[in-house]
Amino acid sequence: MTEQEILTLLTKQQEYYKTGETLDVSFRIQSLKKLYNTVKKYETEICTALTEDLGKSAFEGFMCEAGLVLSEIGYMINHTRKYAREKTVYTPVAQFPSRSYKKPSPYGNVLIMSPWNYPFLLTLDPLADAIAAGNTAIVKPSAYSPATSAIIEKIIKECFDEKYVAVVMGGRAENASLLSQKFDMVFFTGSQAVGKEVLRKTAENLTPCVLELGGKSPCIIEKSANIPLAAKRVVFGKYLNCGQTCVAPDYILCDNSIKDRFIEEVKKQIKLQFGENPLENPTYGKIINEKHFVRIVSLINKDKLVSGGTYNKDTLKIAPTVMDNVTFDDAVMQEEIFGPLMPVIGYSDFSEVEEMISKNPTPLALYIFSSDKNKIKQITSRVSFGGGCVNDTIIHLATTEMGFGGVGASGMGSYHGKIGFDAFSHTKSIVDKKTWLDLPMRYQPYKKLWGKLLHIVLR
Numbered sequence: 001m002t003e004q005e006i007l008t009l010l011t012k013q014q015e016y017y018k019t020g021e022t023l024d025v026s027f028r029i030q031s032l033k034k035l036y037n038t039v040k041k042y043e044t045e046i047c048t049a050l051t052e053d054l055g056k057s058a059f060e061g062f063m064c065e066a067g068l069v070l071s072e073i074g075y076m077i078n079h080t081r082k083y084a085r086e087k088t089v090y091t092p093v094a095q096f097p098s099r100s101y102k103k104p105s106p107y108g109n110v111l112i113m114s115p116w117n118y119p120f121l122l123t124l125d126p127l128a129d130a131i132a133a134g135n136t137a138i139v140k141p142s143a144y145s146p147a148t149s150a151i152i153e154k155i156i157k158e159c160f161d162e163k164y165v166a167v168v169m170g171g172r173a174e175n176a177s178l179l180s181q182k183f184d185m186v187f188f189t190g191s192q193a194v195g196k197e198v199l200r201k202t203a204e205n206l207t208p209c210v211l212e213l214g215g216k217s218p219c220i221i222e223k224s225a226n227i228p229l230a231a232k233r234v235v236f237g238k239y240l241n242c243g244q245t246c247v248a249p250d251y252i253l254c255d256n257s258i259k260d261r262f263i264e265e266v267k268k269q270i271k272l273q274f275g276e277n278p279l280e281n282p283t284y285g286k287i288i289n290e291k292h293f294v295r296i297v298s299l300i301n302k303d304k305l306v307s308g309g310t311y312n313k314d315t316l317k318i319a320p321t322v323m324d325n326v327t328f329d330d331a332v333m334q335e336e337i338f339g340p341l342m343p344v345i346g347y348s349d350f351s352e353v354e355e356m357i358s359k360n361p362t363p364l365a366l367y368i369f370s371s372d373k374n375k376i377k378q379i380t381s382r383v384s385f386g387g388g389c390v391n392d393t394i395i396h397l398a399t400t401e402m403g404f405g406g407v408g409a410s411g412m413g414s415y416h417g418k419i420g421f422d423a424f425s426h427t428k429s430i431v432d433k434k435t436w437l438d439l440p441m442r443y444q445p446y447k448k449l450w451g452k453l454l455h456i457v458l459r
Contacts, residue, residue, distance in 0.1 A: 003180065009168070013166070017135075022136060023106070023134055025080060025134075028080055028131055029081065032080065034159050036074060039069055039070055042155055044058075045151050046065070046066045046148070046151055049148040049150065050147075052148075055316075057283035064121065064241065065119075069124040071400060072124075072125045072400060073124070076131075076132040076420075079418065083422075084133075086103045086104075091431070094439075095431060097433075098433040099432040101430055102427050102429055103427065103428040103430055105134070105428055107208070107424060108184035108185070110135045110136070110137050110138075110183060110185040111140065111183045111185070111186045112130065112140065113178070113189070114126075114141050114142060116145040118241070119152070124152070125416070126189075129423060129424050132420075133421050133423075137165045138178070139165065140168050140178055144288050153169060180201070184207065187415075188210070191213065191214065192409060195213045195411070210405070210413030210415065210423055212246070212404075212405060212406060213406055213410050214338070215336055215364050217365040217388075218249070218252075219238075219249035219252050219368075220252075220366075220367065220368040220369065221253070222255060222368065222369060224371040224372045224375075225369035225371065227258060228265050230369040233391070234252070234367075235320070237249055237392075237393025238320075239270075242318070242340050243338065244339065247387075247394055248393075248394070249365075249393055252344045252345065253347055253357070254346055255348075256346040256347065259324075266342070267307050279311070279319055285317075287318060287339065288316075289316070293313065296339035299331050299335075299339075300332075300341060301326075301332065304323040305322075306324045309321050318340050321341045321342065322344065323341065323344065326343035353379065361408060362386075362407055362408030362409050364387075365385060366388040368391075384408060386406035386407050386410050387403075399416070403420075
């Protein structure tokens with residue numbers, strides 16, 4: 001799509017938004033119901049597309065993408081009317097007689113740019129929130145996941161007129177053209193490098209944006225942890241989607257006194273979950289493309305390899321891999337891995353952990369496995385991170401009642417459920433002042449008596 005065609009599409013949405021049709025809450029709910037039913041209709045095709053793009057099994061495709069999308073849409077269907085209501089708040093006595101209230105209002109015309117690693121989930125989840133909040137939307141799915149992008153386009157075209165919700169397909173040229181337009185809000189999920197460019201572009205128009213980025217998310221294995229259970233849950237979270245998860249445990253910080261035992265349990269779990277030869281396992285995913293495959297393979301240090309390390313360039317599969325005695329100087333610790341490599345770094349004393357984590361920018365997620373409540377409190381209180389789990393991995397992002405988002409280098413803004421509705425809304429603060437009484441104390445000429453009364457009222 002050319003830049004002129006994109007501008008024409010945006011203009012069409014701007015004109016439609018001015019009609020006020022999207023402000024009607026019943027219209028929003030009906031739109032969400034239509035989207036829900038269409039996703040259900042194409043559930044099999046969605047999972048097939050995810051298998052084609054990322055090698056995800058049908059079960060994983062539903063569990064991690066289609067099912068979560070249906071959950072988010074269903075939640076917004078049930079809660080949008082409540083979230084869209086005006087809320088009366090306390091009014092100071094000095095403003096008597098009046099009513100103060102907060103009024104959620106849509107931003108207007110929004111752009112949603114989604115990534116390739118969870119291409120269906122990370123496109124339709126924010127779209128559901130945007131629709132619930134009353135916006136029009138242009139959706140830009142990733143060119144790296146073409147099969148899923150195609151089914152997204154099919155679903156949206158079947159559900160909506162392009163003046164309301166539209167899809168722009170393509171690659172970098174289309175991304176650049178979209179970012180050169182003046183939207184009312186931009187929602188981006190992707191890498192930190194591209195996130196910086198999005199922020200630069202949106203700053204030119206003073207456009208608010210939500211950035212869902214990533215980073216090197218640490219996973220702490222403290223010596224009081226349940227080692228077998230920790231290994232089981234870490235292996236699930238690390239190798240889910242072949243490690244291509246923005247909140248995957250990027251590296252392990254493990255107490256030296258239990259490190260060898262933990263690694264042995266990890267090896268057992270890899271075999272239990274993926275079989276003796278994961279490269280032949282049809283339910284184990286693949287790397288998205290050759291470029292990323294080559295990058296990940298280059299991070300494997302054979303001298304520190306304790307499990308896995310095998311790969312197949314023809315199928316773009318890399319076996320679940322573990323490296324021990326890794327240091328922060330190793331290549332695998334210089335960037336977000338975004339693949340099935342698990343570097344393990346030991347520590348001798350828990351007091352070292354905070355400083356070790358601080359060697360990298362603020363992570364999107366943090367995980368700690370421990371039975372020591374004081375150590376858990378220390379980490380969750382003192383270390384900055386987007387969100388995370390205690391004694392588990394990944395699952396915090398599947399809870400609609402909690403926002404999901406980063407902080408610092410891992411992003412800005414959150415979404416899911418009510419927080420997602422708020423992310424795509426501006427809340428107006430309004431005072432409705434009554435006309436049947438007008439207190440004189442604020443008008444000149446000021447009198448000492450009024451000043452004393454005002455002091456008493458405001459105190």
